[in-house]
Amino acid sequence: MICNNLTVNGEGHLCLGGQDTVALAAQYGTPLYLLDEDRIRERCRTYMKAMHEAFGERALPLYAGKAASFKQIYRIMKEEGMGVDVVSSGEICTAVSVGFPMERAYFHSNNKTDADVAYAMEHGIGYFVVDNREELDAIEKEASARGITQKILLRLTPGIDPHTYEAIATGKVDSKFGSAIETGQADEITAYALSLAHIKLSGYHCHIGSQVFDSDTFLRAAAIMLEFANQMREKYGLVIDELDLGGGYGVRYLEEHPEIDIAANIIAVGLAVKAQCMMLQYPMPAVRMEPGRSIVADAGMTLYSVGTVKRIPGYKNYVSVDGGMTDNPRYALYQAPYTVLLANRANDKSERFQCSVVGRCCESGDILQEHVSLPANTARGDLLAVLTTGAYNYSMSSNYNRIPKPPVVMLKDGKSYVAVKRETYEDVCRNDI
Numbered sequence: 370m371i372c373n374n375l376t377v378n379g380e381g382h383l384c385l386g387g388q389d390t391v392a393l394a395a396q397y398g399t400p401l402y403l404l405d406e407d408r409i410r411e412r413c414r415t416y417m418k419a420m421h422e423a424f425g426e427r428a429l430p431l432y433a434g435k436a437a438s439f440k441q442i443y444r445i446m447k448e449e450g451m452g453v454d455v456v457s458s459g460e461i462c463t464a465v466s467v468g469f470p471m472e473r474a475y476f477h478s479n480n481k482t483d484a485d486v487a488y489a490m491e492h493g494i495g496y497f498v499v500d501n502r503e504e505l506d507a508i509e510k511e512a513s514a515r516g517i518t519q520k521i522l523l524r525l526t527p528g529i530d531p532h533t534y535e536a537i538a539t540g541k542v543d544s545k546f547g548s549a550i551e552t553g554q555a556d557e558i559t560a561y562a563l564s565l566a567h568i569k570l571s572g573y574h575c576h577i578g579s580q581v582f583d584s585d586t587f588l589r590a591a592a593i594m595l596e597f598a599n600q601m602r603e604k605y606g607l608v609i610d611e612l613d614l615g616g617g618y619g620v621r622y623l624e625e626h627p628e629i630d631i632a633a634n635i636i637a638v639g640l641a642v643k644a645q646c647m648m649l650q651y652p653m654p655a656v657r658m659e660p661g662r663s664i665v666a667d668a669g670m671t672l673y674s675v676g677t678v679k680r681i682p683g684y685k686n687y688v689s690v691d692g693g694m695t696d697n698p699r700y701a702l703y704q705a706p707y708t709v710l711l712a713n714r715a716n717d718k719s720e721r722f723q724c725s726v727v728g729r730c731c732e733s734g735d736i737l738q739e740h741v742s743l744p745a746n747t748a749r750g751d752l753l754a755v756l757t758t759g760a761y762n763y764s765m766s767s768n769y770n771r772i773p774k775p776p777v778v779m780l781k782d783g784k785s786y787v788a789v790k791r792e793t794y795e796d797v798c799r800n801d802i
């Protein structure tokens with residue numbers, strides 16, 4: 370199996386965190402999101418421990434809430450001592466509602482409205498991760514009106530494309546996010562931030578990309594960021610207190626994806642950062658990382674009931690399930706790969722067929738996965754599992770076709786509980802006048 374929290378029991382049923390998915394589907398219905406809380410906490414601890422070891426006690430992992438945002442997740446992050454990265458007032462509201470300590474919250478987004486800026490300050494946001502000059506103006510205005518000094522990080526683009534493995538002068542410099550070091554804009558925005566009376570520039574942020582597997586991406590990003598920080602010290606006397614290296618460690622969706630040793634990777638980044646700080650005689654900043662996917666993805670799984678099997682001889686086969694792009698739009702959006710199997714007969718070695726697993730929406734693009742191998746006798750009533758759906762599934766779900774969203778059921782210590790209720794038809798038309 371692609372992850373060690375997956376097993377098959379004596380009845381041939383797929384288990385997540387040791388719990389029988391067939392029994393869970395019977396108890397909670399389908400479609401159903403499962404999330405293994407024990408796994409999520411284990412991942413938080415891996416980051417926390419490795420970052421402290423690598424960068425010292427001031428280091429802090431920030432959970433990137435956009436991967437999966439609901440109240441219980443923020444309770445868990447609070448208990449684990451994590452920080453969070455939030456990207457909207459809605460995420461701030463969710464975190465605030467469970468008493469998350471907002472001084473450990475970092476507010477991202479390339480376009481924060483004036484209302485967002487005011488909302489975040491009203492709730493005592495720790496940091497704005499500032500994307501652009503308009504945002505600096507908005508923060509200065511709001512902070513000045515409130516008579517406070519607001520801490521910020523500046524988001525920079527160090528010009529690394531994680532998927533070509535090249536440090537390039539153009540490439541990611543043309544990102545919609547942040548200010549490029551290469552073009553001089555990072556320097557300009559630093560000078561501007563330093564000129565504003567109600568803003569404290571605490572440090573720099575970068576986020577290279579997602580599904581990063583190669584170990585030197587973070588090393589190179591850190592090196593470029595520190596080199597730039599050192600230039601800014603020479604030019605403006607600025608010494609940064611924080612360096613945020615963003616998120617992006619990859620997870621295994623398929624057997625052929627590698628498994629990364631996140632702790633070992635972070636330790637390696639730590640050694641390099643320490644060495645460079647020593648060389649530049651730069652005080653070691655408090656390092657932040659922002660893992661989203663690698664905290665929650667493989668804690669998750671989605672269960673569906675098979676409804677119909679359609680064979681078009683000489684063409685293709687379809688297996689339709691009771692969910693689809695409304696609960697997981699990622700294949701439809703960008704052909705995200707997933708491992709798919711029958712949960713009620715996970716060891717079935719009978720003859721197989723190739724099929725497309727599709728959803729129930731009135732939309733040909735409503736595909737969960739293509740080229741899936743399932744038992745040829747797959748039929749209505751079988752339970753189908755899509756693995757590794759803990760990240761960017763619930764958080765990207767919609768009510769297209771007025772389909773209610775599935776519940777999120779969490780697994781902990783051999784027990785299960787509802788963290789997000791299944792939507793009802795009343796919920797779906799709740800705001801209609």
Ligand SMILES: *Cc1c(COP(=O)(O)O)cnc(C)c1O
Pocket residue numbers: 433435436454477576578579580615616617618659660661662663760
């Ligand atoms: C999406 C994002 C993350 C999290 O990325 P993962 O690939 O889920 O780890 C972290 N920081 C920023 C700024 C992001 O946009």
